[in-house]
Amino acid sequence: MAEASTAGGADCAFCGTPIVCTTTLVEVDGSYYCCPNCELAARQPATARRVRRGGGLVLTCTHCGTPIIFSEIMVSTGGRTYCCANCAEVAGRRAAAATAAAR
Numbered sequence: 001m002a003e004a005s006t007a008g009g010a011d012c013a014f015c016g017t018p019i020v021c022t023t024t025l026v027e028v029d030g031s032y033y034c035c036p037n038c039e040l041a042a043r044q045p046a047t048a049r050r051v052r053r054g055g056g057l058v059l060t061c062t063h064c065g066t067p068i069i070f071s072e073i074m075v076s077t078g079g080r081t082y083c084c085a086n087c088a089e090v091a092g093r094r095a096a097a098a099t100a101a102a103r
Helices: 036-043 045-050 085-103
Strands: 026-028 032-033 075-077 081-084
Touching: 026 036, 032 036, 036 045, 036 081, 081 085
Parallel strands: none
Antiparallel strands: 026 032, 075 081
């Protein structure tokens, strides 16, 4: 995994989500991914779409739609499932901003 300062303001090369949480950050050949799920989907998009678990389709991220292959890094909060802490953080920030703007 890349150092926290390395991605400084980058967006995930696969899902486009701003990288604000670097706990699952992956850097490959100068491209930054918010998590291993996005990095795998970028390398093998057709395979990622067809991944099946237990006869059913694999979970996908509520925020970016990426298939959740590495369930050990997924985050579930408020009845929503995210591929990583980064997507959960960005979704939370956007929800908080929308709530504040509605006031």
